[in-house]
Amino acid sequence: MPRPYPCFGTRLWAVVGAVAVATVWSSPAQADLPRALHDLTHVTPSAPLRATLGTVAGSSTVELRARSRRCAKATPVTLLISVDARRIARVKLHSANWRNVSVPQKLAAGGHTLLVGVAGRPACSRATVDELRLGGRADRPADAPAPPGTPLGPKRRIPIGAAVNWDISTRLDRAEDQAFLGHFQGLTPENAMKMTYVEPRRNEFDWSETDPLVTYAMDQHRTVRGHTLIWHKQLPGWLTQRRWTREEMTAVMKEWISGIAGRYKGRITDWDVLNELFDEHGAWRTNSPWYDALGPDLADMALRTASEVDPGARLFINDFDIELPGPKQDAVYNLARDLKARGVPLDGIGIQAHWSGESLPPEPTLLATMNRFASLGLRVELTELDITTDRFADALQRQADAYAMAGRVCQSVASCDRITVWGISDKDSWRGGVNRPLLFDDKFNAKPAYGALIGALAAG
Ligand code: G3I
Numbered sequence: 001m002p003r004p005y006p007c008f009g010t011r012l013w014a015v016v017g018a019v020a021v022a023t024v025w026s027s028p029a030q031a032d033l034p035r036a037l038h039d040l041t042h043v044t045p046s047a048p049l050r051a052t053l054g055t056v057a058g059s060s061t062v063e064l065r066a067r068s069r070r071c072a073k074a075t076p077v078t079l080l081i082s083v084d085a086r087r088i089a090r091v092k093l094h095s096a097n098w099r100n101v102s103v104p105q106k107l108a109a110g111g112h113t114l115l116v117g118v119a120g121r122p123a124c125s126r127a128t129v130d131e132l133r134l135g136g137r138a139d140r141p142a143d144a145p146a147p148p149g150t151p152l153g154p155k156r157r158i159p160i161g162a163a164v165n166w167d168i169s170t171r172l173d174r175a176e177d178q179a180f181l182g183h184f185q186g187l188t189p190e191n192a193m194k195m196t197y198v199e200p201r202r203n204e205f206d207w208s209e210t211d212p213l214v215t216y217a218m219d220q221h222r223t224v225r226g227h228t229l230i231w232h233k234q235l236p237g238w239l240t241q242r243r244w245t246r247e248e249m250t251a252v253m254k255e256w257i258s259g260i261a262g263r264y265k266g267r268i269t270d271w272d273v274l275n276e277l278f279d280e281h282g283a284w285r286t287n288s289p290w291y292d293a294l295g296p297d298l299a300d301m302a303l304r305t306a307s308e309v310d311p312g313a314r315l316f317i318n319d320f321d322i323e324l325p326g327p328k329q330d331a332v333y334n335l336a337r338d339l340k341a342r343g344v345p346l347d348g349i350g351i352q353a354h355w356s357g358e359s360l361p362p363e364p365t366l367l368a369t370m371n372r373f374a375s376l377g378l379r380v381e382l383t384e385l386d387i388t389t390d391r392f393a394d395a396l397q398r399q400a401d402a403y404a405m406a407g408r409v410c411q412s413v414a415s416c417d418r419i420t421v422w423g424i425s426d427k428d429s430w431r432g433g434v435n436r437p438l439l440f441d442d443k444f445n446a447k448p449a450y451g452a453l454i455g456a457l458a459a460g
Contacts, residue, residue, distance in 0.1 A: 043079075043127045048117035077120040079127050084113055093127060158410055158457045161186025161225060161420035163384065165428060168212040179424050179444040187217045188225040188383070188420055190430075194234040198260055202238055202252070205259050214267055225383070225420060226268040228318065229257055230302045231275040232288030239289055249293030250301065257305045265310040272318040272350060272383065273306050274299055277335070282327030299335060300344050307345035318350035318383055323361035323369050336376050348379030348415075353406065354422070354431070356388040360402050366409045374415040382406055384422040386429060386437035387449070396436070400452035403439070407456025419453070 043049050081089040081103060089103045118127045162184040166176075180187070191197065192209040199205055217224045230253070244252065261271060277299065279285050290298045299317075306315050317336060322329045332349065339346045351369070355361070361369070370380045387402045389395035410416035427433045427442035439450040 043116055043118050043129055045118055045120070045125055048115050049129055050113065050115050077118050077125050077127050080115075080117045080119055082115040082117075085115075156411060158407075158416070159185035159223070159418050160453070160457070161188055161223070161418060162424050163188040163190035163227075163420065163422045164213075164424065165190040165192075166213065167192075167209050168216050175444045176424055176428075179440055181220060183439075183446075183450070184222070184424070186223045186225060186418060186420060187213070188227050189213055190227075190423065191234070193227055193260065194231070195239070195256060196234045196236045199256055200236050200238075203255055203259075205263075207263065210260075210264075214264055218267060223269045224264070224267060226261070226264065226271040226313070228272040228275040229261070229306060230273060230290055230298060232285055232290070233276075235289065244289060244293040246293055249290065253290070253294070253298070253301060254305055257302065258309050261306050261309040261313065266312060268310070268313055270314045270316060270348070271306055271310075273302050273315045274317045276319050277317070278319065278328050278331040280321060280328055282331035299339060300342075303339065303344050303346055314347035314379065315345055316348045316350045316379075316381070316383070317346065318352060320352035320354055320384070321359075322349075322351055323353070323366055325365070325369070329369065329372075333372060333376075336373065336378060340376055340378075346378065348381060349373040350381050350383035352384040352422075353382040354384060354386055355402065356435075357390060357398065357402075360387070360405075363405050363409060366405070367412065370409060370413040370416055374413055379415045379417060380413060381416060382410065382419045385419055386422045386431060388431055388435035388437045396448050399436070400448035403449040404452035404456040407453045411457060419457070 077093045079089070079091040079093055079101065080087065081091075081101070089101060091101050116129055118125050160183070162180060164176075164180065164187055166173075189210065192213055197206065198210060214224060239252065261268070277285060277291075284291055284296060286292070290302075294301060303315055306313065317332060319328070319332055322332050336346060336349060351373075373380045385403075385406060387399050389399045406419060410419055421439055423429045423438050425440045425442055425444055426436045426438050429435070429437050431437045433442055436447075439447055439453065441447055
């Protein structure tokens with residue numbers, strides 16, 4: 001069944017082959033972006049709004065949107081929008097009400113100059129522009145992953161997602177919001193969808209954090225990765241503080257998965273259904289109430305239930321320390337192979353990718369690992385990428401090189417169609433700000449790692 005694939009809208013973005021990546025590559029840093037792109041800006045005949053935009057890979061249909069209004073009681077103001085000195089829209093604003101202007105455009109790869117001006121009586125020809133965007137209607141990615149070995153064209157579009165830890169109903173930091181909207185196309189709730197928060201008492205669900213988050217993502221045309229259904233951590237006390245029979249636990253699992261995956265059916269594109277099933281020796285983790293009651297059958301049961309509840313969502317096994325060959329990688333591979341062979345619904349493997357300088361996988365190894373999982377006909381994503389730094393002078397550059405490596409490998413594996421980083425700003429990382437693991441510093445300035453990742457993804 002086709003899933004809706006949203007029209008992406010960010011303040012500025014460049015298209016990198018199914019999805020847009022927010023960047024203005026012709027501007028060196030986020031700090032250089034004109035304030036006008038973020039805030040309300042008045043445009044007059046003598047002071048048009050000018051911005052440089054970049055599209056990276058090939059041409060793409062994009063939409064330009066500007067919300068604007070004339071000053072009160074004046075004659076109509078005409079809003080003029082040009083790209084590369086070519087007029088693409090002329091819009092009469094008759095009232096002070098806000099209106100959206102959407103202009104489909106084809107832009108070739110390269111830099112473009114956007115100009116928003118007004119025409120009208122000089123005395124009162126002022127338009128106020130807000131939420132200026134260069135967006136686009138990206139092609140929906142194919143439902144099936146590309147078979148391994150599929151030659152990759154230059155126009156692959158790889159979106160970047162970010163985990164966020166917001167309670168949107170009470171806090172939405174403007175700088176963080178801008179960084180998110182400006183640079184990320186996908187959202188993973190870092191904690192909000194975990195069972196301890198959503199089902200604090202059996203069969204009593206608390207949607208107070210998740211509903212606003214999903215609504216926000218939908219309003220902003222972002223995809224949502226659901227995280228996570230079956231995990232041995234962040235479970236409610238009522239689940240962990242007693243033992244369950246197989247029958248009881250089956251019912252508990254059905255209630256939980258039906259509750260959350262049912263509520264967001266059609267709005268969550270991917271679910272981390274099975275999270276961290278194995279220990280470092282490749283043995284099933286036994287410190288889990290799910291495993292305690294259900295044993296290895298929990299994998300079948302969870303995947304089948306999730307698939308029944310939301311047949312449109314892609315279902316993932318997600319784990320860490322599976323980049324390098326070894327018993328843990330083998331355990332995930334063997335389980336996935338077995339599930340596929342028996343027709344259990346499974347769509348992908350998430351490699352969490354919490355790395356440091358020491359644990360960084362060599363590029364050929366990561367490539368081989370991703371291709372190994374892809375050979376099962378599965379998608380492969382980096383789902384929680386972060387890379388800590390040390391204090392040596394070249395740490396940020398080495399980190400940038402590591403992010404670039406991740407982007408290059410994803411670009412060269414046909415079934416890798418998204419990278420998600422585990423947070424936006426260093427200051428909010430679960431690994432501690434001092435380790436500076438993410439793409440943006442604690443003031444939301446883009447770090448070298450951001451440009452390196454974008455560059456590697458664009459290079460495909
Ligand atoms: O809920 C309490 C809140 O009531 C309290 O005010 C606050 C004060 O510190 O703590 C809150 O709980 C914290 C929770 O995050 C929500 O912020 C926990 O102490 C903290 O331990 C928890 O950490 C999360 C961790 O999972 C739990 O294991 C991290 O933020 C989150 O990044 C991390 O994410 C996991 C993925 O889900 C799975 N893969 C590994 C990854 C990193 O550990």
